[in-house]
Amino acid sequence: MHVQVDGARQQVCCTGCGAAANWIRDAGLADYYRLRDSAGGRVALATTDYSAWDRADVQADHAIETPQGREITVVCEGMHCAACAWLIDHALRREPGVSDAGANAVTGRVRIAWDPERTPLSQVLARLAALGYRPHLAQGEAAERERRRERNRMIARLGVAALGATQAMMFAEALYLDTANEMAPATRDFFRWITFLVSTPVVFFSGWPFIAGMATELRERRPGMDTLVASSVLLAYFASLVETLRGGAHVWFDAAVMFVLFLLAARFLERMARRQASARLDTLARAQPALAWRETAGGREQVPVSALSAGDVVQVAAGDTVPADGELIGDAAALDESLLTGEATAVDKQAGDALYAGSTCREAPLRLRVQRTGSDTRLSQLVRAVDRAQASRPRVAHFADAVARRFVVSLFVVAGLVFWAWWQVQPERAFEIALAVLVVSCPCALSLAVPTALATAHGTLARWGVLALGADALENLARADVVVLDKTGTLTLGQPRLLHAEAIEGDIGQWRRIAAALECNAGHPLALAFALPDGPVATAVRTVPGQGVQGEVDGRAYRLGRADYAAGRADDGALWLGDGARALARFETTDPVRPEAGEAVAALRELGLQPRLVSGDGATRVAAVADQLGITDVASRQSPEDKLAIVRALQANGHRVLAVGDGLNDAPVLAGADVSVAMAGGAPLAHRSADLVLAGPSLLRLPQSVRLARRTRRIIGQNLAWALAYNVVALPFAALGWVSPGLAALGMAASSLIVTANALRLGRPHGELA
Structure with a gap:
């Protein structure tokens, strides 16, 4: 056509x-x-x-x-x-x-x-x-409206500052050009009063965020950047007003408005940069649709997602977004979970599999039985996790803030000494040079160096489906030199299959049903190997970490786990069913290794992290996985206490340990390691104990995250070094009278923009996977 x-x-x-x-x-x-x-x-x-x-x-x-x-x-x-x-x-x-x-x-x-x-x-x-x-x-329209109002207010302040500063500098230029002092006093006073009029809204409207910030800092007795900025601006403004009233030789209205304009522009660009880095939050927040098709007795009806409740059956058309967490019913379906996991490949789901809000239905429509809605969905949990991560204050940020606060106090002392020294030599230049010292050395870049880099890095991690939950997760991940890996559910898919079942006495079918009942509510991946459509119900079920599970079926006590725990026999790496003293059945299972596990382990080794496989599984299966992945340092049949002891021993030898796991028995080692990562399908306790969570299934995100953490540390170091070097170099030039207050404001703004631009490089990391 x-x-x-x-x-x-x-x-x-x-x-x-x-x-x-x-x-x-x-x-x-x-x-x-x-x-x-x-x-x-x-x-x-x-x-x-x-x-x-x-x-x-x-x-x-x-x-x-x-x-x-x-x-x-x-x-x-x-x-x-x-x-x-x-x-x-x-x-x-x-x-x-x-x-x-x-x-x-x-x-x-x-x-x-x-x-x-x-x-x-x-x-x-x-x-x-x-x-x-x-x-x-x-979604999240109330928050978006508030962000829009804040942005509009800042744009209005910036517009007033640009207009007022332009006019003020134009009038100030007329005064500067009168080098021979030939301008009539009345004309000079006229220019000064006009400059005063156009500078006033710039100082008190455009500069209000700095003045309000100074009031807060002084009230909390924590002087910081706003204190320095506002005091410099107000000093220049009121000193100029006094000089205008008394007909003095100099006024500095232009310096005050230029300081406000440049710093406001730098702050606006920095916030826009952080907003771009936080775009993942916005994408997650709006991923859940507002409407859903709910099945009714007479057909279906379109309702707001907020009206859904557990047990409702929802229809999702091809191309539409899943509105709530639940389980797939009916035919198999393919879903795009890239928003949640960072993985672009569609995931095939079978009846009974979990579906998550924010996923996109591919190819064919599906039916979903709702289990969780609103703030209980995995999508909402991810939004809160990313939000907390970006709001966290790691040690390096607290260090930068402490340095900035001490620097502000020291700077006031230095400015006072500079003023006194110049007063002895050229009193007419003393105030101007002291003002230039305050302006040129404002630690704005130092205050922006860390938070901008961290916000950008967390936004990149979230795009990959990696959630940093701990305040110091990135810093500790960058320093790790040993990685302790669990086997089941970490290096393997966590989808065990039953290879062989042998009855020691009685009927193996009966023992399989009892094993399935014990595993059903134990929260262990092995439940998949014994899953049956129907069977008896176990009561008083209790998991013994590193040993197995025990419970009662039809009034009789059973144990399923290691041979010495379940059947009173020597451990042979298999699973045994018994009553603690007598063996009833023996089971052998297998769990496929993740396809990308070998590449991930090799990448970690290239990054200088020594891999160690520490598992509670039998020696034979652990050795087979280790040989397949090229891991030489192996420990099998390790209880949670044994795993933690291995980590403590490594730490005692000066190593910084990265632990990766997914199960209940991994929670102690995840909590005890220097930095820990939990897999997406892991137990909730493991997630709570970890510093980072891989929301996607790919283990390759782990070495990616290590690279990003190290780049983040380098860029933070570069930003801090630049901010400190700039202040060290600029301060003597200003103290010697070689920098005017206006030029000082320009230098300070340029320094802030440099650290912001450097931090934004973390949004385009090298080697990012598709």
Whole structure:
């Protein structure tokens, strides 16, 4: 199919895109094709029905009332560049009843203000979809509105600062050019008072965040960067006002406003950079859909996700997002869990397998029995985990803050000494030079060096499906030199299969059913090897770490585990069923090694981490896995206490230990290691004990995370070194009178931007896996 655009015949892929192109052309918006830098999204032939979005219960949690009607924010697929945002803005504003529209190509969000009395929301969204931008209801809209208000306030402050600083510097230039002192006093006073008028809103409106921050720091008796910034600005402002009133020789209004402008610009860019680094949080927060199709006795109904409860059966169409955690019922399905795990390959699921909110249904529709909703879903837990990680304050951040606080106090002392020294030589320059000392050495870069790097690194980890839960997780991971690996569920898939079953007495079928009952609620991966569709129920079940499990079935006590624990025999590496003294059955199981385990172990060895395999399994199976992966340092039949003792011995020899595990018996060693990683499918106790959690199944994320942790440490070191070196070098130049206050403000802002740009390199790590 072809369409005419700007007099040229252009080919389109389908009639849907042809209709969109014709509408864009007829609406006078053909500039979109000139402005865009990437192809638009394909328009589906079948238009989605958005009538459910007109319901009050759907809009209740997403739309807000405004004087002109209502306002809502949606997330759009297919928005690639600024031209897409331009087209959406202009197209929606042409719709009847739409009073305003604003699209953000970075976040993919579109804000729509409309009058529901004139047009329904579904009609506006249908136009959006007809252009190739499929809308979804945005989650976390209250937080997004607050971020938008904060950003708008900062933009307004920055605009006032830019306008006021430009005018103030222009008037100050007229005074500087009067080198022969030929300007009439009245004219000079006029320029000073005009400069005072344009500087006042810059200082007290644009500079208010620094003044408010200074008040907080002084109230808490913790002087920091805001104290230094605000005091410098206010000193320059009020000293200039005094000089203006008394007709003195110098004023420094231009220095005050330049300081505010440059620092505000640096802070704005730093926050934008951290917002970009935290985009993963925003993506996770909006991944869960707002609507779901719930089955009813008479068919199905579309309801808000908040209305779902455990036990509901939900239908998910191909291409749609799973709305809640639950189990798959009916036919097998393929799901894209990349948002949660960082792995792009679709995961095949069978009936009874767990499905997670935020996953995308691929190829064919599925049915889901809901188990957890809202804040209980794995998706919500990931959001909270990433949020906590980015808000954490590791040791290096506390160190930087402590240095900055001491530096601020010292700087005031140095500025006072510089003022006194110059007062003895050139009193007329004393204040100006002391002010330059305060400004040029402001530790802004020092305060930004660590948090910007950590926020970027945590955003990258989250994109990979690695969640850093401990405040010092990255720092400790970068220093690790030994890795202690569990076998089952870590190096292996944690999907054991029964190879051989032998009855010592009685019927093996009966013993298998009893073993399945014992393992059913034991929380051990071996339950998969004994799983049966129906069977007896075990009571008084208790897991003995490193030994096995015991319980009662039909009033009789049984044990399943090591031979010496379950059957009173010598340990042979197999699983035995008995009563503690008498053997009833013997089982042999196997667990496939992860396909990427060998590559992961080799990568860890290349990074200088010595691998050690420490497992509670039998010697034969542990040795087989170790030989397959090339691990020479092996320990088998280790209890949780034995594993912890191995870690303590390594630490006593000066090693920094990275422990990786997944089971209940790994919790002590995960807690005792210098840094620990829990696998995604591991026990909740293991997750709580770990510093990091691999949300995805790939073990290759482990060496990736080590590389990123080491890069983060290097970049933090570079930032701290640069910030300290800049202050050490700049301070003498300012003290000698070679740097004006205005130039000092420019240098300080440039220093802050350098450390921010350096930290952002962590968002594009080398060797990232697809």
